[in-house]
Amino acid sequence: MPAGTLYRGREGMWSWVAHRVTGVLIFFFLFVHVLDTALVRVSPEAYDEVVATYKTPIVALLEYGLVAAVLFHALNGLRVIAVDFWSKGARYQKQMLWSVVGVWLVLMVGALYPVLGHAVREVFGS
Amino acid sequence: MSTETNAAVGPVEGASLYDVDHPAPIIEPPRQRTRKTPKSTRGNFELAAWLFMRLSGVVLVVLVIGHLLIQLVLDGGVSKIGFAFVAGRWASPFWQVWDLAMLWLAMLHGSNGLRTVINDYAERAGTRLWLKGLLYTATVFTILLGTLVIFTFDPNIR
Numbered sequence: 614m615p616a617g618t619l620y621r622g623r624e625g626m627w628s629w630v631a632h633r634v635t636g637v638l639i640f641f642f643l644f645v646h647v648l649d650t651a652l653v654r655v656s657p658e659a660y661d662e663v664v665a666t667y668k669t670p671i672v673a674l675l676e677y678g679l680v681a682a683v684l685f686h687a688l689n690g691l692r693v694i695a696v697d698f699w700s701k702g703a704r705y706q707k708q709m710l711w712s713v714v715g716v717w718l719v720l721m722v723g724a725l726y727p728v729l730g731h732a733v734r735e736v737f738g739s
Numbered sequence: 740m741s742t743e744t745n746a747a748v749g750p751v752e753g754a755s756l757y758d759v760d761h762p763a764p765i766i767e768p769p770r771q772r773t774r775k776t777p778k779s780t781r782g783n784f785e786l787a788a789w790l791f792m793r794l795s796g797v798v799l800v801v802l803v804i805g806h807l808l809i810q811l812v813l814d815g816g817v818s819k820i821g822f823a824f825v826a827g828r829w830a831s832p833f834w835q836v837w838d839l840a841m842l843w844l845a846m847l848h849g850s851n852g853l854r855t856v857i858n859d860y861a862e863r864a865g866t867r868l869w870l871k872g873l874l875y876t877a878t879v880f881t882i883l884l885g886t887l888v889i890f891t892f893d894p895n896i897r
Binding site: 633636637639640643644647648650651653654656657660661664667668673676680683684687690691693694697698724727728730731 | 793796800803807811816818849850853885892896897
């Protein structure tokens, strides 16, 4: 650990950690995603073959994780902007974090069926 | 009072060491800019990067969540996606511009974020240099590849 680092814990630090972790994960996914989309320049078959693997249940689960990371990073990013630019932002950073978590939970429940519905039907049959 | 310069303290720009109001020599502030200070400094790159993260972030919230809604939620989710679907989307300049803006903003936003992470955790100068070299190479490659694909997409490739 770098010398002189002071980790203060609680909402401020953990939201910062989560923002970093989700940001790095999304960035690595972005590389892969540009590369897979570039296959449309190779041939329709090559593209469809790779996208077919994205429709499997396990990748659907990873996709749900990606949605979770993107939604948290987006909502918490708006909170960071509010902390920086709103005069009362720093004072309400904790309340804003719990609002972020609340909205995130609602959206994640909402994303359950659209993202995982197909995978569930495939695994359990319908 | 004379205005002669004292060898021990250099003259502050535009001010003499002694005058009526300052019978004692003026001591130069440690970081005062003088004529000897190099004109070019590093500029405000870090400020610009900080501002870019916030501005691009707001735009990306709209672009990316819209993208996720269309690709993963609306009519059929990911199971509808294929070459024909991409061809349909990129037939419209609106979606071409959307995807192009998303590609550039997301890559630059993510690249700057990873630059910060590297600066924070890679303690040796050589490690930082190599990691950032790799990062910038990968970023330029990915942005150029993605841009090329959007502009040269051919729905009748076969």
